[in-house]
Amino acid sequence: MADDAMVVNFDISPDAFTIVTPKFKGGRWKDRLKAKKAVEHRARKRAIEAAEFNIARTTPTPTSETAITAVRRKRSDEKPKQKPAPQAVKTGEFVSSLWTGNPEAAGAVTDDKGEEGKVNEPSNAPLADGSATFTTLGLSPILANHLTTKLSLKAPTAIQRSAIPELISTDSDAFIQAETGSGKTLTYLLPIVNRIMSLSLSPPSAQQDGESAAKQTRHSGLYAIVLAPTRELCRQISTVLSTLIHCKNGPHWIVPGAVSGGEKKKSEKARLRKGINILVATPGRLLDHLENTESLDVSRVRWVVLDEGDRLMELGFEETIGSILGILEKKSKLPKKREEAAGWKSEAGLPRRRVSMLCSATMKTNVQRLGDISLKEALYIKAEKGYDNAGGSSKGGEEGFQAPAQLKQSYVVVPAKLRLVGLNAILKRALIRQTASPKIIVFFSCSDSVDFHFQVFSRLLEDGSDIKPPKPTPKPTKRSEGSEKDSAKPQAPETKLDPSGKPAKQPLPSNNPAIAKAPHLHPTALLHKLHGSLPQPIRTSTLHSFAHTTSPSLLFCTDVAARGLDLPNVDLIIQFDPPFSRDDHLHRIGRTARAGRAGRAIMFLLPGPEEGYVDAVLKKCGNPIRADMDEVFKKGFGGEGVNRKKREWEDKATEWQLEVERWVLADKAVMDLSKKAWGSHIRAYTTHVASEKGMFNHKALHYGHLAKSFGIRDAPGDIRVPGGGATSGGKGRGNTTGSAATATSAKAGAKRSLDAEDLPSDAGLEAVRKMRKIAFSMQMKKGMASEFNIG
Structure with missing residues (x-):
């Protein structure tokens, strides 16, 4: 006989969510305690996610609610704190956690304590030994004096x-x-x-013959x-x-x-x-x-x-x-001929x-x-x-070329799901350093990714404002509104207040759509974007603003800004997407540490094959230091309380990620932009040179985890090429059908895979030629011709 109170099929017992902690033996007690807490933390996360998943799919029962409450109470022995309300989850929808299911990094974190105080002698600075001056090089006194007095160049470089x-x-x-x-x-x-300039002087032969110099x-x-x-x-x-x-x-x-x-x-x-x-x-x-x-x-x-x-x-x-x-x-x-030179x-x-x-x-x-x-x-x-x-x-020549000796290079191994919050953490940490007006350049692989991240960090705050309120309310100053005399001091910029005590909104330097404020990062920071799809007047105005603004400034760009540009006082280079070749890496990091000045550069890598890039490229261009991912998040989201209860910064990072996801879901245009950036990122990933295919193989990408870094909870079903053409895409690893984006030939119009190895074997040309083929086919279809910004 069946009992009426029997639960059909399954029952969630009170001890279903009991956390079983394994016993750790050997080693230091601090290491054992650290491992034990990490295991407990992961177990609690899995229990909460399982409970929330059941709530979304079934009607809540007293048993499940009790289990969730019990698990959350066990998280800390401290007094409960007020936390933001959890995001409403649609029926049947499962929100992936940032901190579970991530692959582990293979390498070990570099001990950089000895490297912090070490300062290498600049390798591209003007000569300080007095061995040469501009006059001794053979330049005219007028030009040499101009270099010294007006351009403040005291000595030539090597x-x-x-x-x-x-x-x-x-x-x-x-x-x-x-x-x-x-x-x-x-x-x-x-x-x-x-x-x-020497043409303005009469030649020696003319002076002997009494002739005057021809007027130029x-x-x-x-x-x-x-x-x-x-x-x-x-x-x-x-x-x-x-x-x-x-x-x-x-x-x-x-x-x-x-x-x-x-x-x-x-x-x-x-x-x-x-x-x-x-x-x-x-x-x-x-x-x-x-x-x-x-x-x-x-x-x-x-x-x-x-x-x-x-x-x-x-x-x-x-x-x-x-x-x-x-x-x-x-x-x-x-x-x-010599006789023809008489008339010259x-x-x-x-x-x-x-x-x-x-x-x-x-x-x-x-x-x-x-x-x-x-x-x-x-x-x-x-x-x-x-x-x-x-x-x-x-x-x-290639082996002899190195990055500037005074440039400090580092890298951080971040899983795909954590890339967006990782970028936020590094940017926030960089902007609170004691620098008058820090300048940061972030490199992306394609223009769509630049546009998406520009929108993410320039979006309004949840209260509708575009500037965060200051920390403790400072005392009103007697400085005038337009005074900028103290901007060069090595202190954090002072926030100007309106009569109500809130930060006063300062007008942007122009109506340039490629310049915006970044209220989520810093109250006075200006965010710039630059790629080949922007009109030339916009590009010119953006570079001028980034180079001359006195506020903290950031530049999100593609490789269009990687070569030759001399942007003054750039403090940090962030390679959010790895470069397509070794030479691109050298030119990217060359935007800082110029003319003997100090500089820093950091690169994001995914766990797994991409870690091989360290030995293949980074170590051949310098002595890179591996940053600890946990320390990066702790300093970025922990603020001043980096020493408080462990893992509290995870909750802050999760809430920030959920805020971005809500913002993406609320606006169809933003959702389309994020999906477009996701697809363009994968297509760009396939264009690494042949010698690096083993490290950057698009077949190893986890499309679902990568989508989360673009604020998308479910990976899109296909990878669309602007202007037409699509391929079906998968959500997991190893789906080769969705990974090979198609491109149309300019002459025959036939489709061909980006995996085709029919291009010249020269590694320096292979990546860009692939991108040019895609861009040209897009142009033929009236799409975005400069998706990869190669000109």
């Missing part, structure tokens, strides 16, 4: 000491190799400007062309050039100019028509003007400089540069032939191929110190 005398005294082609931040731009600009003007001709791979670098070189030519007591007839993509051709043609003596350009736009602008006279060009040669080749400019050099050779009117007495100080200079931080195969195209019997110039292992071969 590469400048090696290269400038050679470039001034000889007319040979040159290959210049030096590490990032060592002053390569001035290395090739100073000899060019110095020799053009902006119409005298175009003497030098500098090619740069990106618009931002082109603009930066042009700015440096403008500061050089405006010397006191120097010639003022020299006119620089710049042409680059994204600008109006009509205004560029007008400037070229008026006359330019030194031109800075991107390859595509220069070729366009050479073919279509009649007023651009290149018959007297004496110098052609190819800056960031490795990047020029990676972006596929080999053909374009070959066409440019062919046109310059065809239109050149320079004297080829007024330009006796310039090279008798066209000189080509190639500048690159590395000497890869593609750079050597560019050298074969542009250089003839070139000099190989390198810094005298820091390159003892560098040689003339490709292998020797």
Whole structure:
């Protein structure tokens, strides 16, 4: 006979959630206590999740409620504290915990206590031994005095000491190799400007014959062309050039100019028509003007400089540069014989032939191929110190190139589910350091990921405000509203208050949509984003704001900002997504620790195969320190109470993650953006070079865990390519169907997998060529042509 009170199928007994702690033996008692508490914590988490899962799927029963209460009471012997109300869970929905189901990291945390106080001698700083000055390098006194007094450059760097005398005294082609931040731009600009300035003086032969110097003007001709791979670098070189030519007591007839993509051709043609003596350009736009602008006279060009040669080749400019050099050779009117030079007495100080200079931080195969195209019997110039292992071969050049010695590199192994809260923790910790206005750059793999994270950290607070209230209410100050005299002191920025005692809202520097406040990180921080999909005026304004703002500032960007840009006083580089090649890593971290200044860089890696990146790349570029993930979260979410009860910061991190997930669920546009960023991230992950496929294999990604780092509770069912085309995706590991994103060929329109190994084996070109194929196919389908921001 059946009892009416019998529970059918199963019953949850009072001891169902009893925590059984294993016995630990051996070792120190602190280690045993630590292991015991960790086991108890995980058991409590699993019990709570199991109970909440049953509540969501079934009607609550007194037995389950009692079990939940009992488990929560056992969490701590302290008095219960007020906690935010748990998120409402839909019937049948299960919210994954951040702290369960994560793979364990294989390596051990590095003991960095001895490294904190160790300061390496800067390897790219100006020479402090007094062995050389700008005057002793052969520069004119006017230009040397201008560098010292107006530009505050007291001494040259090692590469400048090696290269400038050679470039001034000889007319040979040159290959210049030096590490990032060592002053390569001035290395090739100073000899060019110095020799053009000498045209204002009469040559010795003319002085003996009683002749006067020919008057030089902006119409005298175009003497030098500098090619740069990106618009931002082109603009930066042009700015440096403008500061050089405006010397006191120097010639003022020299006119620089710049042409680059994204600008109006009509205004560029007008400037070229008026006359330019030194031109800075991107390859595509220069070729366009050479073919279509009649007023651009290149018959007297004496110098052609190819800056960031490795990047020029990676972006596929080999053909374009070959066409440019062919046109310059065809239109050149320079004297080829000694008797023809008689009519060029007024330009006796310039090279008798066209000189080509190639500048690159590395000497890869593609750079050597560019050298074969542009250089003839070139000099190989390198810094005298820091390159003892560098040689003339490709292998020797790559092995000899290192990151700046004073740069402190580290990495942290973070599971996929914890990536977003990990980024928040590191950013919050970095912004509370005792720095007047810290500058931080965060690198992502694709533009969609930049857009999503920009929205996450610039969203409004839950109370509708965009600025957090201050900690203890400070006393009102007598400082005026607009005073910024104390902004340079090494203290945390003071929050300005309105009459009600709340932080006063300060207007943004402009109406730039790529600049916003970051109230979740710091009351006065400005957040910037930069990628190739933004219009050029927005990109220019964003870089200017990031470089010149006095507030704490952050820049979320793709690799479009990784090469050549000299952004002043960058304190920290965060590589949230690992780079696509070793060279990209070196250039990314080269945005800090420039010209002898200190800097820090940290990289996020996933547990498992990605940890092999440490031995394969990081240790070959320096001495990286592994940060403890628990310490990162404790310092980021624990605030001042980092020594209080253990694991309390986990609750704060969980609540922050749930807040982001609620924000994503509440807005369809945000949900679409997060799904788009998730898919673009996976597609970008497949484009790592072949030599790194074992470490970055998209088949090993856990799509569900990765989706949580984008604020999505369930992994989307497919990976969609903007503009059309989709593949079905899985939620777990090993689903190869969803991992291989499809791309459309520009000619035949046939679909092909990103896993196809039919591209050239050159590791330096493989990743970018894949991205360019995808981007071009998107353009053909009217999608986002610059998803991976390669130009």
